[in-house]
Amino acid sequence: MNLLTQPVGVSHYLIVGAIMFVAGVVCMATKRNALGVLMGIELVLNGANVNFVAFGSVYLRPEVTGIGLDGQLVALFVIVLAAAEAAVALAITLNFYNNHSTVDVDQADELKG
Amino acid sequence: MAEFLQAYLAPWWLAYVVAALVHAVLLINVVAVGALIFIWLERKVSGRIQDRLGPTRVGGKFGWLQTLADGLKLITKEDLMPEGADGMLFRMAPYISFCASFAGYLALPFADNWVGARLNTAVFFILAVLGLEVFGVILAGYASASKWSLFGAMREAAQVVSYEVPLGMCAVVPVLIAGSMDLVTIGQMQHGWFTNWFVFHDPFTFITFWVYFTCATASVNRAPFDLAEAESELVAGFHTEYSGLRWSIFFMAEYGSMFAVSGLAAILFFGGWNGPLPITEWLGLADTTNPVLSYLGNFIGMLNFMFKCVFGVTFMMWVRWTLPRLRIDQVMTTCLKYCTPIAAASFLGATLWTYFLPGGLILPNNAYGLVREGQLIDGPYPPADAEGPSKETANEKTAGTGDLISQVAGEHRGRD
Amino acid sequence: MDAINWHSFFFLFFALLACGFSLAVVMTSNIVHMAFYLTLALGATSGLFFLAGADFVGAMQLLIYVGGTLVLLIFGVMLTAKGPFISMKTSAGDLVLGAGVGGALLVLLLAAATQVDAWRVSEPSPPVAQVTASRLGMALLGARVDKLDEKDPVQARGMSGYLLPFEIVSVHLLVVLIGSAYLARPKKRMVGGPVDTA
Amino acid sequence: MATQLDDPRIIEFDVRTDEMLVNMGPQHPSTHGVLRLVLRTDGEVVSEVTPHIGYLHRCAEKIGENLTARQWIPYTDRMDYLAGMNMNLGWALAVEKLMNLELPEKARHLRVLIVEMNRIASHLVGMGAYGLDLGTFSPFLYAFREREKILDLFEEVCGARLTYSYITVGGATADLPTGWIETCERFLAQLEPVIEEYHALLTTNAIFVRRTAGIGILSPEKAIDYGCTGPVLRGSGVDHDLRRDGEQRYTEMYDGYAFEVIVEKNGHYPKDHNYPAVPGSAVLGDCWHRFYVRMLEVMQSIDLVRQAIDRYSMATGSWGEPIKLTEKLPKGEAYLETEAPRGQMGFYVVSSGSGAIPWRVRARSSSFCNLSVTHDLCRGCLIADVPAIVGSLDIVMGEIDR
Known part of the structure; x- marks a missing residue:
């Protein structure tokens, strides 16, 4: 299928969302820098957002009116909550950095029994 | 335009490419030529303010070509990069700034429907895109591997993020009155006499305009808020290590965003392309189906708009060459203690005013009505x-x- | 030859940017470069939102996410990016594990994404542009203007809009504001002594 | 009850940011030449400022021990190069003290006239450069516009615009040219209203007041301890001006001149002119007061020049012929301090009596002592305050490094 001439469907958006999501998950799993982990979370949330917007888009699924604005609304909530989450995570990271002089998450094992 | 070109160009897709290119070139020329003219203007204005002449020789009596000559000089200069710099980010940073500044023009209407892309959320789009300029500055400051640059970047980050809050709030007030975030619609709503301009809609919008302009000056890094490049403290701030063409691209971006925020102010508060008097309507140039007349009307509108923008930019220059620079904590105080509460209060005030007196201050229940969903509705609310x-x-x-x-x-x- | 579908063309453009820079975030180990790539990835995602007809969400993505959250993130990166923390290498074992799990997850998700026929293509000519900003605003205040005519009781569910979530988010933001200010407050430390966490 | 906050061992800290050592200068836009300040900063807060000097050292004093008294005059020009006339005067008076030379009356008034004119020029530069330090460019050019006119006048007098070598041992190199007095009076009449503009642009400007008031407070005790002089000392409220309190040989120049020392006494400054009011946020001894004292001294100097013009025109006799270039110096030593625009400039000369070349020559620089308070004033301030504080001290590196 020629992507340049065929209209794209929800699937294509979902593929993009999946790639971003997986990139975020791998980022969260492998990065040792706390801020790197935070960036992974942002990627995951964005991957999910792409899906929400795609499902709610009238361009892509005109036959389905059910979801309508829900997709966009959820995406908006995700954006706002991601901002809040980033603020708190950043505060925690900076606090951790203050106390331990490092941002390596592997060092944050004080509670280990 | 694309349809028109399609008749002449053999490969049909070329028409779209050519049309897109023409649009892009037009806009980029507005930015680039605009920057050239504004730098010349800045020199002339600062010269006159400082009791001197400014450029007088290059290109004739008024030094018209001074900026061009400087540009040529900058192109020929050696492009230096500090040894410890982060090469990729250092090279990318000016272009990020410039692209952000340039992308704002995409949604900025120069006259009725003369706009690169008519977006439904144009106001937020422009604010958002202009806010991205900060990335170029931060990355430049970080990548330069210079302590002064880093200071500049840190200041810029703190300043711009804070000022986006009152800036957004101020921009919402005209949006609230117009009931639309589409700049073309907002501009159309203010046609007629200058009393229809939103700045005269009610006292709160008048206050909002001044807060908007203060915050806009701060968000485009102009004196007295130019802390990111504070030359007496930080040498040159974020662009200390830049030279030649990259340096000049930072300046193009700065002047580009100055024009963009002035344009936004003109549309949101000063009627956009509508002159103070409804001259185009008297001449029968508005709402006409004749393409030539409508083109002429729009052209006059564009001149109006340009004049307002240039006035805004000149005002910023005037401020820059008059006032000392604020300190970083005072800049933050201005934002958090004054601009944000005032913006919030006038937002609330304008909301109540619009609810009780939707027609505005001067002409209660004016004939132009309210706009919803991008359509002009005649008749009362x-x-x-x-x-x-x-x-x-x-x-x-x-x-x-x-x-x-x-x-x-x-x-x-x-x-x- | 078929006409180029410009929607598809721009979709491809933004999708490649978004995916490419997302992967770049994973690949690079320099934290500052990561933040930079993340910015570009999220910017490209907002392009996708515009393409999908979600103007307001796209603009919000640029304004809040890219312009606000990421600037904060970069701010944090610059505060902590010193010497050894700029590039922290991941151990090979972690990488293999991450790649394996990620690959498996990707296969699963891609399979799911391409499974439904109705999702693969859209109408050749999409309907005219819809202004969604004020509808979204109404929905947040509790009025679903897009569902007024819905007869199907299943579809009509959610008519109450999003007033409650909206309020919850508002309170949540306030809590976060106070919480992060509390976390980042100035702390006291003994000179030459242990950290006082009071 | 002692709380945690009272415990001096407990310090507050914000986000942990590592201390950074930053070099401000010797190539920096706002260090007034080649001063190098090493800042120890934590974020925007400066914890320590160490001035490093010596980038402009030219062995002027050693050179003076190889030249005759009059030959060394051009080297004094290059000390405080913004107030060359005052430097000339200090050296000339010190040598005259050594030689016990008495001057004709006309020469004394001529010197007051020229020296006060140079004080105006010097303070104008100080004012303009201070605006530059605070990020406003226009006052700098306004100040230079007026200073140009003074330099034009000086050029008529001695042919030089910066290094005059005009006042010399025994008097001056030449009398004032004809018509000069009238030009000078016209200039003064034109300058006076312009000062009001400077007050509007800087002194009373809200941002300027915010940037300077309450910043870099120098207590009178500290000012005396560090040996600060000139406007820096008077800005802290210490009533001391060598033109009134100095040595007889120097103060007799100003005998009969009506002037009031510019210092805050009993909560107010002299009221001989319509000066702008002191803002509420200004604290005695802060940057704003130092700047204000300088601005007021410009008005004071205008008055003094007017009086000097009157007296000079009335006086008869010689303008003061300079001594011979190789005039033998008597055995002995002499030290004399004068009130230069930046503070007390002292010259010390020792002669063995064997010839025209002094045995030892030393200079006491006012800027050097004034600069020494930098680390004290800048501790705990913001980076942006460092140029504000250093600028308010108004140093000239040529004088510090000599």
Whole structure:
């Protein structure tokens, strides 16, 4: 299928969302820098957002009116909550950095029994 | 345009490419030539303010070509990069700034419907895109591997993020009055006499304009808020290590965003392309189907708009060459203690005013009506078709959410 | 030859940017470069939102996410990016594990994404542009203007809109504001002594 | 009850940011030449400022021990190069003290006239450069516009615009040219209203007041301890001006001149002119007061020049012929301090009596002592305050490094 001439469907958006999501998950799993982990979370949330917007888009699924604005609304909530989450995570990271002089998450094992 | 070109160009897709290129070139010329002219203007204005002449020789009597000559000089200069710099980010940073500044023009209408892309959320789009300029500055400061640059970047980050809050709030006030975030619609709503301009809509919008302009000056890094490049403290701040063409691109970006925020101010508060007097209407150039006349009307409108923008930019220059620079904590105080509460209060005030006196201050219930969903509706508020058949249904289904909501909901229903 | 579908063309453009820079975030180990790539990835995502007809969400993505959250993130990166923390290498074992799990997850998700026929293509000519900003605003206040005519009881669910979530988010933001200010407040430390966490 | 906050061992800290050592200068836009300040900063807060000097050292004093008294005059020009006339005067008076030379009356008034004109020029530069330090460019050019006119006048007098070598041992190299007095009076009449503009642009400007008031407060005790002089000392409220309190040989130049020392006494400054009011946020001894004292001294100097013009025109006799270039110096030593625009400039000369070349020559620089308070004033301030504080001290590196 020629992507340049065929209209794209929800699937294509979902593929993009999946790639971003997986990139975020791998980022969260492998990065040792706390801020790197935070960036992974942002990627995951964005991957999910792409899906929400795609499902709610009238361009892509005109036959389905059910979801309508829900997709966009959820995406908006995700954006706002991601901002809040980033603020708190950043505060925690900076606090951790203050106390331990490092941002390596592997060092944050004080509670280990 | 693309359709027009399609008739002449053999490969049909070329028409689109050419049309897109023409648009892009037009806009980029506005930015680039605009920057050239504004740098020349800045020199002349600062010269006159400082009791000297400014450039006088290059290109004739008024030094018209001074900026061009400087540009040539900058192109020929060696492009230096510090040894410890982060090469990729250092090279990318000026272009990020410039692209962000340039992308704002995409949604900025120069006259009625003379706009690169008419977006429904143009106001937020422009604010958002201009806010991205900060990335270029931060990355430049970080990548330069210079302590002064880093200081500049840190200041910029703190400053711009804070000033986006009152800036957004101020931009919302005209949006609230117009009922639309589409800049073309907002501009159309203010046609007629200058009393229809939103700055004269009510006292709160008047206050909002000044807060907006202060915050806009701060967000484009102009004196007295130019802390990121504070030359007496930080040598040159974030662009200390830049030279030659990259350096000049930072300046193009700065002047580009100055023009963009002035343009936004002109549309949001000063009627955009509508002159103080409805001259185009008297001449029969507005609302005409004749393409030549309508083109002429739009051209006059564009001149109006340009004049307002240039006035805004000149005002910023005037401020820059008059006032000392604030300190970083004072800049933050100005934002958090003054601009934000004032913006919030006038937002609230304008909301109440619009609810009780939708027509504005000077002309109560003016004839131009309210705009919803990008359509111009004649007649008083609420529009007649809000009394559509489904108003009852709407009321039923949104019981308890207030009158206003059901009214507007009904109105939506009527339209759909 | 078929006409180029410009929607598809721009979709491809933004999708490649978004995916490419997302992967770049994973690949690079320099934290500052990561933040930079993340910015570009999220910017490209907002392009996708515009393409999908979600103007308001796209603009919000640029304004809040890219312009606000990421600037904060970069701010944090610059505060902590010193010497050894700029590039922290991941151990090979972690990488293999991450790649394996990620690959498996990707296969699963891609399979799911391409499974439904109705999702693969859209109408050749999409309907006219819809202004969604004020509808979204109404929905947040509790009025679903897009569902007024819905007869199907299943579809009509959610008619109450999003007033409650909206309020919850508002309170949540306030809590976060106070919480992060509390976390980042100035703390006291003994000179030459242990950290006092009071 | 002692709380945690009272415990001096407990310090507050914000986000942990590592201390950074930053070099401000010797190539920096706002260090007034080649001063190098090493800042120890934590974020925007400066915890320590160490001035490093010596980038402009030219062995002027050693050179003076190889030249005759009059030959060394051009080297004094290059000390405080913004107030060359005042430097000439200090050296000339010190040598005259050594030689016990008495001057004709006309020469004394001529010197007051020229020296006060140079004080105006010097303070104008100080004012303009201070605006530059605070990020406003226009006052700098306004100040230079007026200073140009003074330099034009000086050029008529001695042919030089910066290094005059005009006042010399025994008097001056030449009398004032004809018509000069009238030009000078016209200039003064034109300058006076312009000062009001400077007050509007800087002194009373809200941002300027915010940037300077309450910043870099120098207590009178500290000012005396560090040996600060000139406007820096008077800005802290210490009533001391060598033109009134100095040595007989120097103060007799100003005998009969009506002037009031510019210092805050009993909560107010002299009221001989319509000066702008002191803002509420200004604290005695802060940057704003130092700047204000300088601005007021410009008005004071205008008055003094007017009086000097009157007296000079009335006086008869010689303008003061300079001594011979190789005039033998008597055995002995002499030290004399004068009130230069930046503070007390002292010259010390020792002669063995064997010839025209002094055995030892030393200079006491006012800027050097004034600069020494930098680390004290800048501790705990913001980076942006460092140029504000250093600028308010108004140093000239040529004088510090000599």
